[in-house]
Amino acid sequence: MTELQQEIRRLAEATDALILAHYYQTLDVQDIADVVGDSYEMAKQARSAEASTIVVCGVHFMAESAKILSPEKTILLPAPDAGCPMADMVEAEDVLALRAKYPSAKVMCYVNSSAAVKAVSDVCCTSSSAVRIAEKLDTDEIIFVPDRNLGRYVAEQVPGKQFYFHPGFCPIHDRVSAEQVKQAKARYPNALFIAHPECREEVLALADFIGSTAQMIQFTRKTDAAEMIIGTEIGVLELLQRELPQKKILSVSASFVCPNMKKTTLRDIYESLATGVHEMRLDESERQLAYASLERMIEL
Numbered sequence: 416m417t418e419l420q421q422e423i424r425r426l427a428e429a430t431d432a433l434i435l436a437h438y439y440q441t442l443d444v445q446d447i448a449d450v451v452g453d454s455y456e457m458a459k460q461a462r463s464a465e466a467s468t469i470v471v472c473g474v475h476f477m478a479e480s481a482k483i484l485s486p487e488k489t490i491l492l493p494a495p496d497a498g499c500p501m502a503d504m505v506e507a508e509d510v511l512a513l514r515a516k517y518p519s520a521k522v523m524c525y526v527n528s529s530a531a532v533k534a535v536s537d538v539c540c541t542s543s544s545a546v547r548i549a550e551k552l553d554t555d556e557i558i559f560v561p562d563r564n565l566g567r568y569v570a571e572q573v574p575g576k577q578f579y580f581h582p583g584f585c586p587i588h589d590r591v592s593a594e595q596v597k598q599a600k601a602r603y604p605n606a607l608f609i610a611h612p613e614c615r616e617e618v619l620a621l622a623d624f625i626g627s628t629a630q631m632i633q634f635t636r637k638t639d640a641a642e643m644i645i646g647t648e649i650g651v652l653e654l655l656q657r658e659l660p661q662k663k664i665l666s667v668s669a670s671f672v673c674p675n676m677k678k679t680t681l682r683d684i685y686e687s688l689a690t691g692v693h694e695m696r697l698d699e700s701e702r703q704l705a706y707a708s709l710e711r712m713i714e715l
Contacts, residue, residue, distance in 0.1 A: 419681050420447045426688040432491075433466035434684070435481070437473040438628050439650035439676035442657065444472050444684070453628040454480070454526050455541035458709065461485050470687065471695075472679045474499045478695040479530045483705045490695040493683035497675045499527050504583035505561035507531040513558045517579050520556035523549060523569075524708060527585075528561055530697055534704035536560070539712040542612050543627035548715045549573045564589060568612040568619060587648060587673050588613035596621045599644050599667050606665065609634060610646030622646065635659065648673050 416424070424447060427434055435457045436448035445451045450460045454477055461469050461481035468489040471478040476499050478492035510522055510532055523545070524536035533539055540548045542565060549557060549569050555576050559566035561583030570578040591614055600608060600621070609631050610622040619625055624634050628651060635643050635655050642663040645652050650673075652666045687693050697705075 416446065417443075417681075419685060423447050423681060423685050423688065426685065427470070430468055430688055431466050432468035432470050432688060433460070433464045434470045435460055435472060435477075437477065437650075437676060438632065438654060439648045439673055440472050440679055441650070441677060442653055443681055444679055445650075445654065447681070447684070448472060453541065453543065455543055455627070456629060457481070458484060458526065458541075459713070461488075461490075462713070464488070470684060472684065473497070474502075474675050476502045476527055476529060479697065479705075480526060480709060482695045482697050483530060483533070483702050483709055486697075486699075486702060489691070491687045491691070492693050492695055493687040494678040494680070495693045497678040499675060501525075501561055501583050501585045502528045502532075505529075505532055505581050507535045509581060510535045510558070510560055513560070513579060513581065517556060517558055519554075520558045520577075520579060521552055521554040522558045522560065523552065524560055525562050525565060526709075526712075530701055530705045532560065533708045534701050536708045537711070538715065539708045541627065541712070543630055544712065544715070545569045545612075546572045548712060549576065551715045562613055564615055565612045567616055568625070571616075585613040587671060588646075589615060591615070591618050591646060591667055591671070593617040593621060595667050596644075596646070599665065603642055603644060603663075603665060605640075606642035606644045606663070607638065607640045608644045608646060608667075614646055618646065635662070635664065647671070648676065650676065 434448045462484040470491045474497045482490045522536040560581040563580045566580045607623040609624040
């Protein structure tokens with residue numbers, strides 16, 4: 416570890432802080448985290464942690480989720496301007512309009528959304544839990560917000576229910592084209608292509624495996640395949656390349672980078688821990704409503 420990384424770990428212990436980092440963070444940030452995971456794992460860890468302070472190395476909605484689930488804890492977001500374009504594509508008013516249009520439907524809200532949107536939803540989901548929650552939700556009609564690509568993927572897996580979609584999307588995953596995947600597979604014909612369900616349906620149709628970030632990592636670790644083409648953010652590629660040097664792990668595109676996820680730096684984490692700056696705060700009434708949808712997700 417560098418001197419700065421060592422100082423961050425010392426500060427975390429001194430301030431009773433748990434550092435959570437998403438897989439899309441840079442490797443130097445992942446290396447100082449207590450837990451590295453996807454958004455679902457980060458939410459679970461924030462909820463169950465005994466630490467009095469949670470440092471969220473991720474984007475805004477992840478820090479909001481931690482605060483929603485653990486209001487008694489201090490939640491720090493070292494990069495406060497790290498947002499999520501997909502989350503910004505839906506507002507509470509959009510959800511209420513869809514409820515009015517489809518009054519018999521229940522709202523499934525992807526965790527990549529604001530506390531305000533969660534507060535007017537029936538249940539949250541992550542990419543790893545979305546299919547199971549859709550199957551278990553006691554309704555035949557589901558409004559899925561905000562990601563149209565993940566929503567369509569879930570609808571294909573749960574054909575017995577009617578889905579209505581909001582037109583949101585992840586700018587990084589949505590940008591990958593089927594042609595790019597075909598070109599990559601032509602260059603590496605023995606490689607398996609694994610994709611995140613936030614990709615377009617024509618891209619998913621070419622995948623050998625579809626799963627959440629954590630599921631993609633687990634699949635790559637366990638498979639006997641020697642070559643993999645990864646269809647998600649570059650942070651996963653870097654992690655797996657370092658961990659599995661015996662395998663050839665490639666990306667569909669060098670532009671598969673989420674700029675918001677790369678905003679958190681070691682210096683940001685150090686300053687946030689040292690000063691308590693960038694604490695996440697939420698309106699309590701909104702937090703309680705959002706809590707119900709997140710808690711329902713964990714229950715299901």
